[in-house]
Amino acid sequence: MSSRPRLLITAGPTREHVDPVRFLSNASTGAQGAALAEEALARGCIVDFVHGPLAVPVPAGVIAHAVVSAQDMLDAALRLHPACDAVIGAAAVSDFRPRETTAGKRKRGSGAWTLELVPTADILRALGERKGHRVHAGFALETDDLAANALRKLHEKQLDWLVANSPQAIGAAESRYLLLGRDGTQRDLGVLTKRALAAVLLDVLLGPVRP
Amino acid sequence: MSSRPRLLITAGPTREHVDPVRFLSNASTGAQGAALAEEALARGCIVDFVHGPLAVPVPAGVIAHAVVSAQDMLDAALRLHPACDAVIGAAAVSDFRPRETTAGKRKRGSGAWTLELVPTADILRALGERKGHRVHAGFALETDDLAANALRKLHEKQLDWLVANSPQAIGAAESRYLLLGRDGTQRDLGVLTKRALAAVLLDVLLGPVRP
Numbered sequence: 001m002s003s004r005p006r007l008l009i010t011a012g013p014t015r016e017h018v019d020p021v022r023f024l025s026n027a028s029t030g031a032q033g034a035a036l037a038e039e040a041l042a043r044g045c046i047v048d049f050v051h052g053p054l055a056v057p058v059p060a061g062v063i064a065h066a067v068v069s070a071q072d073m074l075d076a077a078l079r080l081h082p083a084c085d086a087v088i089g090a091a092a093v094s095d096f097r098p099r100e101t102t103a104g105k106r107k108r109g110s111g112a113w114t115l116e117l118v119p120t121a122d123i124l125r126a127l128g129e130r131k132g133h134r135v136h137a138g139f140a141l142e143t144d145d146l147a148a149n150a151l152r153k154l155h156e157k158q159l160d161w162l163v164a165n166s167p168q169a170i171g172a173a174e175s176r177y178l179l180l181g182r183d184g185t186q187r188d189l190g191v192l193t194k195r196a197l198a199a200v201l202l203d204v205l206l207g208p209v210r211p
Numbered sequence: 212m213s214s215r216p217r218l219l220i221t222a223g224p225t226r227e228h229v230d231p232v233r234f235l236s237n238a239s240t241g242a243q244g245a246a247l248a249e250e251a252l253a254r255g256c257i258v259d260f261v262h263g264p265l266a267v268p269v270p271a272g273v274i275a276h277a278v279v280s281a282q283d284m285l286d287a288a289l290r291l292h293p294a295c296d297a298v299i300g301a302a303a304v305s306d307f308r309p310r311e312t313t314a315g316k317r318k319r320g321s322g323a324w325t326l327e328l329v330p331t332a333d334i335l336r337a338l339g340e341r342k343g344h345r346v347h348a349g350f351a352l353e354t355d356d357l358a359a360n361a362l363r364k365l366h367e368k369q370l371d372w373l374v375a376n377s378p379q380a381i382g383a384a385e386s387r388y389l390l391l392g393r394d395g396t397q398r399d400l401g402v403l404t405k406r407a408l409a410a411v412l413l414d415v416l417l418g419p420v421r422p
Contacts, residue, residue, distance in 0.1 A: 015238075021237050021354075022236070023237065023238070024234070053238070055266065092232075095317070095319040096319070106306070107306070108307070109330075111330065112327065113329075114325055115328055119319045119322065
């Protein structure tokens with residue numbers, strides 16, 4: 001890794017439009033991604049910050065790349081990946097999108113409505129297939145079987161590190177985290193603020209050195 | 212109307228949860244509702260501000276009532292309506308919600324997914340049925356046949372005033388508006404900021420007097 005590592009960080013939710021007005025999304029604020037970017041900048045990294053619509057400011061100093069949908073985020077990530085040394089997928093990417101996006105806004109009066117959803121592209125998995133020498137880390141939000149589901153994701157996406165937490169983390173000031181490593185590491189990190197978690201994750205990604 | 216009118220203003224989007232993490236929503240920021248509340252406060256009104264998750268701050272001085280879903284917003288509006296002199300429905304309420312909300316988070320690996328959507332309760336229509344002496348105003352966001360659809364909504368919801376605009380207004384600093392009145396008024400308001408539109412609407416609702 002070069003003396004000034006270049007990080008690709010994804011942050012925030014994506015929006016999958018049903019029509020020009022409505023979309024499927026989630027309550028991610030982008031605060032975890034922003035905390036990671038701030039910690040990385042403080043350590044002298046160059047940060048490519050690919051973000052959906054955020055409820056927090058884009059951190060000053062990042063190279064910002066605003067996107068809306070999971071497909072937009074994938075396109076941006078694939079474009080930026082070759083130049084980066086490490087990836088942290090902190091975005092809460094929509095797993096599903098409507099099969100079709102309609103041009104007009106559907107009216108309430110038209111009654112019940114069946115919406116066909118299909119899986120979106122898996123961004124970290126796609127980047128994992130192009131991993132090369134890079135270090136990759138991701139997050140897993142699990143409602144049940146936290147450790148087992150997280151470990152499966154770590155291998156499927158060819159991640160080196162994965163932070164697992166539960167939906168209570170969304171929008172919360174602090175949360176309980178589990179850190180899993182490809183090397184077999186399983187560390188209960190306890191309750192941490194998002195910035196403290198960012199410091200732990202950057203320590204394992206880049207080594208515990210600070211400029 | 213009393214010397215210090217009490218306004219019920221709804222603002223922002225609602226979120227209709229599919230599961231603990233995902234929801235259907237729209238890109239409303241709540242900026243129009245906030246501008247209306249600020250203008251009403253500046254004119255000496257008491258403001259009950261019923262709002263979904265906002266991308267702007269809740270205006271200082273309102274009586275704030277935070278909600279998530281269309282049903283939550285309806286419940287709050289019905290509770291507050293009897294004490295108010297006027298209503299402005301500026302929220303971008305979800306017209307549809309999932310028929311069922313599942314307890315766990317569905318996995319991407321489970322393939323395509325059919326989501327059953329049903330219409331939500333129509334808040335302004337429900338308030339219209341209890342209108343009494345009150346003045347009611349609403350907004351209509353239309354992708355086609357703007358004036359015709361807006362006029363139909365005005366009558367269906369027993370509104371006195373309705374502001375019609377197109378989806379470009381969402382998140383925009385200014386937009387082009389059409390004002391319709393139960394008395395037959397049709398005024399093209401031209402391009403206005405949200406605060407200027409708030410002033411026009413409060414003029415017609417409360418009369419052009421300022422304290």
